Amino acid sequence: MLAGLSPLTKNTTAGEVSINGALMHHVFFWLKEPENKVHRKQFEKAMNDLLKVETIKLSHVGIPAATEERGVVENSYTYSFMVMFDSLGDQNVYQKHPIHLKFIEDNSDLWNKVVVYDSVD
Amino acid sequence: MLAGLSPLTKNTTAGEVSINGALMHHVFFWLKEPENKVHRKQFEKAMNDLLKVETIKLSHVGIPAATEERGVVENSYTYSFMVMFDSLGDQNVYQKHPIHLKFIEDNSDLWNKVVVYDSVD
Numbered sequence: 001m002l003a004g005l006s007p008l009t010k011n012t013t014a015g016e017v018s019i020n021g022a023l024m025h026h027v028f029f030w031l032k033e034p035e036n037k038v039h040r041k042q043f044e045k046a047m048n049d050l051l052k053v054e055t056i057k058l059s060h061v062g063i064p065a066a067t068e069e070r071g072v073v074e075n076s077y078t079y080s081f082m083v084m085f086d087s088l089g090d091q092n093v094y095q096k097h098p099i100h101l102k103f104i105e106d107n108s109d110l111w112n113k114v115v116v117y118d119s120v121d
Numbered sequence: 122m123l124a125g126l127s128p129l130t131k132n133t134t135a136g137e138v139s140i141n142g143a144l145m146h147h148v149f150f151w152l153k154e155p156e157n158k159v160h161r162k163q164f165e166k167a168m169n170d171l172l173k174v175e176t177i178k179l180s181h182v183g184i185p186a187a188t189e190e191r192g193v194v195e196n197s198y199t200y201s202f203m204v205m206f207d208s209l210g211d212q213n214v215y216q217k218h219p220i221h222l223k224f225i226e227d228n229s230d231l232w233n234k235v236v237v238y239d240s241v242d
Binding site: 022023028058062063065066067084091120 | 140143144147149172178180181184186187188193194201203209213235236238242
């Protein structure tokens, strides 16, 4: 389980929250038309709907940050979608979940590249 | 700030923790000798030391998960290092922090590839 989260309170101080016992699933999407506002709106809603899968324990959905341009920084993607699970089993539930299958079916036409990183501590 | 974290308690239920107001800095390292146990031990200690930078609010350090092999999954890296900050300013503090500079100086010989993804919600 996400043991690192259990003791969190409003008084948690910087640097204290090291997450342990989690599977992090981080997906980067490159939309075919990243400037298309209709596509963006559809996709942002779809990602929010995807977060309803009940095995997701923590999430962060974002876009490239305006950090310094460096050779090692990959900022050509359109959306970052990061979710954490308690276990590989919970990630497998997610992969086969109707909400996830519907997400792919309804939105895969919008992207032309996806890169996934799964990591465990 | 990491607003999504504030209301967290032991009773937080699945799917509730959507992090908002964060800059996620996710780094993937490919070690030159990923099977070298001395290198791995040094690097794992170095990443733990790096987490002492006080602007880091949340972290997850990992290795590739044994998820299903799919064309979109990138699992050739050696280590995943994810940290979250409250702001771009806090990430800039981190970049120039003596602990971070020492991390690079002491360990950059160990890796031959680094990819960084910075994202904001």
